[in-house]
Amino acid sequence: MATFKALVQKKRSDNTYVVYIRCTHNRSIKYIKTDLYVHERKIKGGEIIDQTILGQCAIKIKGYLDKLNNADNVNRWSVNDIVDFLTTEQTDIPFIPFCKSFIEEMRKENRGRSATNYMCALNSFVRHSGNNVTFQEINSIELTNWIKSLGDMKRAKESYPKYLKTMFDAGCSEYNDYNRNIIRIPSRPFTGVKIPKHDVAPKKAIDASVIKSILEFEAITEQTKKARDIAKLVFYLVGINTVDLFNLKHSNYINGKICYNRSKTKDSRTDKAYIEITVHPDILYLFEIYKGEERLFDFGYCNARSFNKQINIGLKTISDTLGIPQVGTYTFRHSWATIAYIDCGASIDSVALCLNHISAHKVTRLYVKDIFKPIEVLNSEVIDFVFGRKKVGKKKKKVDVKELELVG
Known part of the structure; x- marks a missing residue:
């Protein structure tokens, strides 16, 4: 345990000394400067003899000892750790x-x-x-x-x-320094606070026939034409988020594939949420119509937020014209997943891979060479099903709401 003693060092020009408290711990010494002063007349043999000063120092030393007694593993600390601990002010933190x-x-x-x-x-x-x-x-x-x-x-x-x-x-x-039990913020105010649970919104998937009617919509205005085209890009690119679609660069288009990191989860995953989507021939003409200079596409908007907002406005007009419930850009992601799972008989793991979610086979992704090939196959099946090009020879599944909650 550390020991303390009040003493003085160098005399000042006014014949007074600053009072220090010496801290000795594990054969090391460090001095704590106080706000006390003692005149040379109260020093004898290098020792303080002023009882008032000694009394005040005794109070300070008792406070140090009390504080150390409430700390853990003090014997493992250095003398510097002890002095830092004792002299750190417990001020309120903004x-x-x-x-x-x-x-x-x-x-x-x-x-x-x-x-x-x-x-x-x-x-x-x-x-x-x-x-x-x-x-x-x-x-x-x-x-x-x-x-x-x-x-x-x-x-x-x-x-x-x-x-x-x-x-x-x-x-x-x-x-807070939990190793040395230096706790400047001792409270845990969130303990016991009941945070309301937000009800899961109903899934936004729509039938394949409705998807087809939107993607084949005969647009009159520029806004509805663009909304239809973007909906088609989103659906054909396996429900790509509009922020990712907007930010695609020419370097993301490699050998007929869109290769990108999903912005929503790239910072929280070790694989950076990387995915490759083979571009279906049906949408190649859209790559020419909306070809950009700095980015892969130029949709005429300054940022991804306004882009998504305006496309959703256009989709509302299309919905109203077709007499269907209102859809948005996210509808096509949900719908792709639902059609793949229910109508095309894909497994939930396959759908998770296509949606770029972390699956139960995430370790396998590290060494399987052509891990993204199933996406191309399943995407073609979904597109063919929507446009009636061929029947999918798998039994239609009963909807499993809990499994479909993975769509996001």
Whole structure:
């Protein structure tokens, strides 16, 4: 255990000494400077004889010992660790600035979409609790009241608290030293907070006949023509997300295949969510119509968000004209998967591979040479089924809702 003693070192020009507390631990020494001063008249033989100063130092030393007694594995610490531990002020830590820096790091890692979601959650919390809240002030009552204030925003009530908890936990990892039991953020305010579950939205898949009617829609306006064409690209490219379609570069088109990393999951997977989709001959003409210079396609929009929004507006017009429930770009991803599974008899693992999900055979993907070949085969079957080019010789399956929940 560390030992402490009050002493002085060098005399100042005004004949006073700064009082230090010497810390000795494992035969090493380090000095802690105090805010106390003692006159040379109160020093005898190099020792402090001022009882008032010695009393104040005794109080400081008792505080150090009490603090060390509450720490774990102190004997394994160095003397520097001990002094750092004793002199670290337990000040309140601002929560909002930390969260903003956390989100900024996400942007630097090209996780812009996630960063936007986290910022929305933070802004909501700031509106409720203010901009000056600290880590230590956040408690379960405050969090519960904030969640209640979100009202009917069901998706936000589920996701926002999770985003906030992620940032709070990151702060604990940043400021707490669990190895030395230096805990600046001792609370766990999310413990006991009930986060509402968001009901799973009904799946958006539509029948093959409806898919066919949309992809063969006789467009009158430029907007509906473009919406139909993009829907066709999405469907023929195995439900590719519009953000990935928008961002494709010429380098992603290799030997008749679209080779890319799915942006939604590339940062969370060891394989970077890489996939290859063989381009079906039916859509080659669209590659010429929308041929871009900087990107593979030029759809006439400045970013992926506005692109997706405008295409969905065009699809709404098509839906209204055909007298069918409203569809969006994601409908074609769900529909491709459903047709592949139910009408073409594909296994869930095959559908998962085609949708670029992590499957039970993810290790196999490391060494199977032509792992993406089944995608080409199944995609051709789905397209042929939709357009009635040939009947699929497999028994139609009964829908398994739980299995189809993998579509995303």
